[in-house]
Amino acid sequence: MNNISATYECAPNIALIKYWGKSDDELIIPLNGSISITLDTSVLSSRTTILLIKSNSHKIYVTLNSATQEIDDGDLNKSPDDLINKKRLFIMLDKVRQNCILQDPFEYEIRICSSNNFPTACGMASSASGFACLAYCLSKAFGYKGDVSELARLGSGSACRSCFGGFVKWNTATDSAFSLSRVLFPAEHWPQMNIVALILEDGKKAVSSTHGMKDTVLTSQLLPQRVKIVEEKRLKMMQQFIGDKNFDQFAKLVMQDSNSFHAVCLDTYPPLFYLNDKSKEIIQFINEFNKIDPELKVAYSFDAGPNCFLFVLDHHIAELLFLIKNIYLNNSDLGEKIVTSADGNFLKSLNFDDIQESRKVLLMNLVRKFTSENKSTIIKYLIHSKIGSGPVHCNENKSLLDLNALPK
Amino acid sequence: MNNISATYECAPNIALIKYWGKSDDELIIPLNGSISITLDTSVLSSRTTILLIKSNSHKIYVTLNSATQEIDDGDLNKSPDDLINKKRLFIMLDKVRQNCILQDPFEYEIRICSSNNFPTACGMASSASGFACLAYCLSKAFGYKGDVSELARLGSGSACRSCFGGFVKWNTATDSAFSLSRVLFPAEHWPQMNIVALILEDGKKAVSSTHGMKDTVLTSQLLPQRVKIVEEKRLKMMQQFIGDKNFDQFAKLVMQDSNSFHAVCLDTYPPLFYLNDKSKEIIQFINEFNKIDPELKVAYSFDAGPNCFLFVLDHHIAELLFLIKNIYLNNSDLGEKIVTSADGNFLKSLNFDDIQESRKVLLMNLVRKFTSENKSTIIKYLIHSKIGSGPVHCNENKSLLDLNALPK
Numbered sequence: 060m061n062n063i064s065a066t067y068e069c070a071p072n073i074a075l076i077k078y079w080g081k082s083d084d085e086l087i088i089p090l091n092g093s094i095s096i097t098l099d100t101s102v103l104s105s106r107t108t109i110l111l112i113k114s115n116s117h118k119i120y121v122t123l124n125s126a127t128q129e130i131d132d133g134d135l136n137k138s139p140d141d142l143i144n145k146k147r148l149f150i151m152l153d154k155v156r157q158n159c160i161l162q163d164p165f166e167y168e169i170r171i172c173s174s175n176n177f178p179t180a181c182g183m184a185s186s187a188s189g190f191a192c193l194a195y196c197l198s199k200a201f202g203y204k205g206d207v208s209e210l211a212r213l214g215s216g217s218a219c220r221s222c223f224g225g226f227v228k229w230n231t232a233t234d235s236a237f238s239l240s241r242v243l244f245p246a247e248h249w250p251q252m253n254i255v256a257l258i259l260e261d262g263k264k265a266v267s268s269t270h271g272m273k274d275t276v277l278t279s280q281l282l283p284q285r286v287k288i289v290e291e292k293r294l295k296m297m298q299q300f301i302g303d304k305n306f307d308q309f310a311k312l313v314m315q316d317s318n319s320f321h322a323v324c325l326d327t328y329p330p331l332f333y334l335n336d337k338s339k340e341i342i343q344f345i346n347e348f349n350k351i352d353p354e355l356k357v358a359y360s361f362d363a364g365p366n367c368f369l370f371v372l373d374h375h376i377a378e379l380l381f382l383i384k385n386i387y388l389n390n391s392d393l394g395e396k397i398v399t400s401a402d403g404n405f406l407k408s409l410n411f412d413d414i415q416e417s418r419k420v421l422l423m424n425l426v427r428k429f430t431s432e433n434k435s436t437i438i439k440y441l442i443h444s445k446i447g448s449g450p451v452h453c454n455e456n457k458s459l460l461d462l463n464a465l466p467k
Numbered sequence: 468m469n470n471i472s473a474t475y476e477c478a479p480n481i482a483l484i485k486y487w488g489k490s491d492d493e494l495i496i497p498l499n500g501s502i503s504i505t506l507d508t509s510v511l512s513s514r515t516t517i518l519l520i521k522s523n524s525h526k527i528y529v530t531l532n533s534a535t536q537e538i539d540d541g542d543l544n545k546s547p548d549d550l551i552n553k554k555r556l557f558i559m560l561d562k563v564r565q566n567c568i569l570q571d572p573f574e575y576e577i578r579i580c581s582s583n584n585f586p587t588a589c590g591m592a593s594s595a596s597g598f599a600c601l602a603y604c605l606s607k608a609f610g611y612k613g614d615v616s617e618l619a620r621l622g623s624g625s626a627c628r629s630c631f632g633g634f635v636k637w638n639t640a641t642d643s644a645f646s647l648s649r650v651l652f653p654a655e656h657w658p659q660m661n662i663v664a665l666i667l668e669d670g671k672k673a674v675s676s677t678h679g680m681k682d683t684v685l686t687s688q689l690l691p692q693r694v695k696i697v698e699e700k701r702l703k704m705m706q707q708f709i710g711d712k713n714f715d716q717f718a719k720l721v722m723q724d725s726n727s728f729h730a731v732c733l734d735t736y737p738p739l740f741y742l743n744d745k746s747k748e749i750i751q752f753i754n755e756f757n758k759i760d761p762e763l764k765v766a767y768s769f770d771a772g773p774n775c776f777l778f779v780l781d782h783h784i785a786e787l788l789f790l791i792k793n794i795y796l797n798n799s800d801l802g803e804k805i806v807t808s809a810d811g812n813f814l815k816s817l818n819f820d821d822i823q824e825s826r827k828v829l830l831m832n833l834v835r836k837f838t839s840e841n842k843s844t845i846i847k848y849l850i851h852s853k854i855g856s857g858p859v860h861c862n863e864n865k866s867l868l869d870l871n872a873l874p875k
Contacts, residue, residue, distance in 0.1 A: 315688075346737045
């Protein structure tokens with residue numbers, strides 16, 4: 060058989076301890092290690108198929124979300140019309156071809172097809188899940204003998220964390236071969252954990268992460284201190300709090316690290332603003348909700364954009380969603396704005412009646428505090444996910460390419 | 468004569484290198500030194516009169532903006548209804564009485580009357596100018612032998628910087644007697660300098676500076692690094708750039724220090740947000756304006772609130788205000804929203820016709836870039852000031868108390 064094919068599905072990940080700033084721009088080696096949670100592929104995922112066709116044409120075709128482009132290695136600069144960063148694709152391809160079991164790795168035409176099961180406009184970075192899929196597909200098809208997370212990292216830094224499920228750590232290193240990601244704890248370690256993403260803006264962000272973090276490295280005088288704190292303390296602390304399933308400490312550190320990341324963005328010259336007034340509103344709402352009890356119930360985290368990722372355990376999710384429903388959603392929104400892995404309508408299926416009457420009184424006080432203005436336009440989508448188990452190797456019937464090697 | 472009276476006027480100041488965090492809450496000793504510009508008293512100022520009436524009643528009356536309150540030293544806690552922080556007033560009074568030329572400093576009834584020439588709702592902190600006035604009045608009336616800036620500092624930290632005109636440095640120290648403010652350069656050093664304040668919100672801020680900075684000291688892990696950078700580098704650099712009248716370097720450092728201050732606010736847990744989407748809009752506008760030429764033309768700075776302070780030299784103020792007028796002000800606003808020391812209507816009196824045609828084309832491109840949305844509601848007031856010469860000792864006819872010791 061001359062044709063070789065592979066299909067994978069990978070989910071985006073949300074960093075609990077953030078990555079911001081590279082020590083090597085070419086090899087994408089981060090200034091500090093980071094820890095993330097991988098989402099559930101049944102909620103949000105990229106799917107990628109690779110097909111190697113024995114041929115001397117050396118042609119490469121990339122199809123992303125139904126648009127196809129022929130790639131050649133003549134010009135590696137990325138033009139605004141390019142579907143994929145060609146330079147990054149060739150770095151990955153070269154790496155794989157140099158260290159694989161395939162006898163003749165240069166003698167194939169390559170067809171890559173990728174799509175997301177979530178709208179690209181929903182504000183979830185798809186480069187992490189997309190490049191993790193690509194790394195897995197390349198590894199499988201070529202029989203790559205190296206580390207798949209290093210390969211994914213060469214495509215897009217945070218993609219290396221989407222190479223595994225559960226709680227994942229990505230290590231910094233002076234050598235590319237050691238800046239890898241590994242599972243700290245599998246998804247089963249903390250099955251009570253929920254991730255609720257509040258998509259507040261779904262447009263393209265003003266400053267790309269790549270440019271933004273470059274500017275921060277060049278100009279922020281607080282960044283070296285953040286890197287030091289993360290490397291010397293926070294990574295260890297986060298690992299311990301997850302290990303102990305200490306939600307209170309976990310939540311505080313997640314919020315502090317998110318704040319600290321946005322602080323160094325603001326310390327950049329010119330300053331980077333990823334949070335907006337809507338993000339601030341959600342942060343204040345979460346803080347007020349947390350204040351009701353001695354222990355924290357919800358943690359927020361923001362990546363390089365205004366959208367909010369909430370972490371909450373099973374026994375508090377009904378209360379959180381009761382509040383979100385009453386403050387931020389019109390009844391007409393229910394169903395339309397919700398994406399979830401749970402069957403049926405997640406918000407409606409939660410039994411708010413189980414919330415005790417005395418708690419409801421407290422919660423309704425909070426609702427009244429936050430509903431003075433028109434807030435039903437703040438949240439565009441609510442996405443609910445459990446911790447994902449990591450990349451899924453798919454069989455032929457999930458291939459994105461048909462028998463004629465064309466996108467299905 | 469048994470009655471002793473004194474009246475002073477002092478202006479607010481805007482920090483170029485910011486103060487945030489105390490090493491001693493009681494004595495208000497800052498974690499790092501700071502440098503400010505004092506505004507012109509003819510634009511914005513507090514005026515305070517003190518009257519000492521020979522008496523054994525020991526009564527103290529304080530009148531602030533026409534409301535009068537009798538103060539006794541029985542209960543020093545500040546209640547929400549108090550016009551003035553009683554504890555702070557008594558700390559200042561004790562200090563003055565212990566070191567003055569007045570023979571019998573305890574044998575007076577004290578009447579203090581203070582008012583601002585600017586609306587309290589215009590978003591300019593009036594505690595700096597108010598406490599500087601109070602310190603000067605107490606010093607003069609009692610014949611205080613100590614340092615007036617230390618006295619002002621005991622009332623409100625940044626008030627010590629309003630004790631002088633021009634560019635003022637406030638020093639940190641381990642001893643209260645050395646944490647003083649002094650003139651670095653008088654107003655005449657850089658007469659081309661203008662301060663344009665854009666008041667975006669005039670409501671009371673959500674988190675007071677006192678509480679906010681306490682939280683930052685307790686929780687921000689980046690604050691110690693900011694303090695170190697300010698003490699080791701920025702204070703010296705700022706002094707040098709002002710000395711050299713190097714506007715480009717001055718402007719960059721002003722903006723960087725403002726960003727850094729807001730960064731440590733964001734790094735606070737829970738985070739402090741003083742900037743809002745309107746502030747961000749102005750920052751982006753200033754950055755775009757600065758990009759037109761190789762050298763910086765305008766610097767922004769934000770205190771613990773959303774309002775913006777712009778620094779600009781004479782030869783660029785017409786261009787700046789041409790842009791502000793065309794992007795952010797309706798024609799109907801002109802005159803109504805402008806507060807300035809210049810005679811007549813400052814904005815109208817600027818001769819925009821002097822701007823070269825080729826520059827106008829550039830500027831109008833920027834106007835078009837920023838006027839896509841409804842932006843005429845962003846700026847509530849525009850205040851223009853030159854650098855002020857410092858506190859003014861007023862004669863009797865400017866006293867706020869009449870012959871019967873009652874507020875005029």
